[in-house]
Amino acid sequence: MQQKWLFALFLFSWTIGFAQNDSIVKFDDSSRQPVAVSQEEIDAYLTDSAFDYEVVQQEEIGWWNDITNWFYNVLIQFFEWLFGVESAVGYLAIFLRILPYILLAIFLYLIIRFFLKVNVRSLIHNEKNPNTVVxxxxxxxxxxxxxxxxxxxxxxxxxxxxxxxxxxxxxxxxxxxxxxxxxxxxxxxxxxxxxxxxxxxxxxxxxxxxxxxxxxxxxxxxxxxxxxxxxxxxxxxxxxxxxxx
Structure with missing residues (x-):
């Protein structure tokens, strides 16, 4: 029994000593050498697009773009319902994009014709027709x-x-x-x-x-x-x- 207590005391002392030795901080005392960077490497870094972090501010979308986008979406939904297609592509997509501008031009033309009652074509080209009664x-x-x-x-x-x-x-x-x-x-x-x-x-x-x-x-x-x-x-x-x- 006495031998067991001596063995336990020896094991406990050995564990504490090992823990103390393990907690000692070791510092790197090797000599340090500065890393040299050439001007070519700096220039290559500055011209590398992967390291270009310039923030480009996005332009604000105006009310006219909101209207045309809304109208375009309505037309897309209409053609999807009419033809049973999921999305407009190719020439149809291009046509739908410019359609609001075409309709606006026609509307303005009709307004001018209705209120002014003038010969729009002759007014634009400034042509003189001897048969025209001004x-x-x-x-x-x-x-x-x-x-x-x-x-x-x-x-x-x-x-x-x-x-x-x-x-x-x-x-x-x-x-x-x-x-x-x-x-x-x-x-x-x-x-x-x-x-x-x-x-x-x-x-x-x-x-x-x-x-x-x-x-x-x-x-x-x-x-x-x-x-x-x-x-x-x-x-x-x-x-x-x-x-x-």
Missing amino acids: LSEEERIIKTEDIQQLIKNALAENNYRLAIRYYYLFILKLLSERELIDWQRQKTNDDYSNELSNSPLKDHFNKATWLYDYIWYGEFNIDQEHYTKAETVFASLKKSILGNA
């Missing part, structure tokens, strides 16, 4: 010219589009002479239509106005056959005006 001449033609003779002259030259122009001015002259409208140079054809609201001539006048706008302002060059059809509408309106006197 807006400043309307008053002179209506008040001083023999419009029926102007119509005959235009027909003799096969200028049916110009004949329609004169015929419409002749209609305005008849309406003004019979005090059915108050003709003023600054007024529009819509103003005259409103002045005829209580007259049975309004529907006939609106139809003639539509033909005039389509042929004259739309630069639609008509032939004799088309002129004859349009002339029937104007002649019927003329007869109604004279019969309304």
Whole structure:
């Protein structure tokens, strides 16, 4: 029994001594040599794109991009529903991207045509057409010219589009002479239509106005056959005006 206690005491003393020896911190006392870096290595590091950490600030997306992106997504969903495809690719994707701009251009064109009632193409190219009756001449033609003779002259030259122009001015002259409208140079054809609201001539006048706008302002060059059809509408309106006197 005494031998067991001596052995245990010896083992305990040996363990403590080993732990103390193991806890001693050893320092590296070897000599240190600085690492030399050449200028070529520094330049290579500075020009390496892998170490370029420049932060590029993303441009803010404006309201117009929000609208076009929303419209594009709506079109994508529509075509997916219509054709049963998952996404638009290729030419279809390109078309859908530019479609909002096309629609906007058409909308602006129609607005300009509706409010200004001018020959947009001639205004852009600044071309002078000897057959064109500019807006400043309307008053002179209506008040001083023999419009029926102007119509005959235009027909003799096969200028049916110009004949329609004169015929419409002749209609305005008849309406003004019979005090059915108050003709003023600054007024529009819509103003005259409103002045005829209580007259049975309004529907006939609106139809003639539509033909005039389509042929004259739309630069639609008509032939004799088309002129004859349009002339029937104007002649019927003329007869109604004279019969309304």
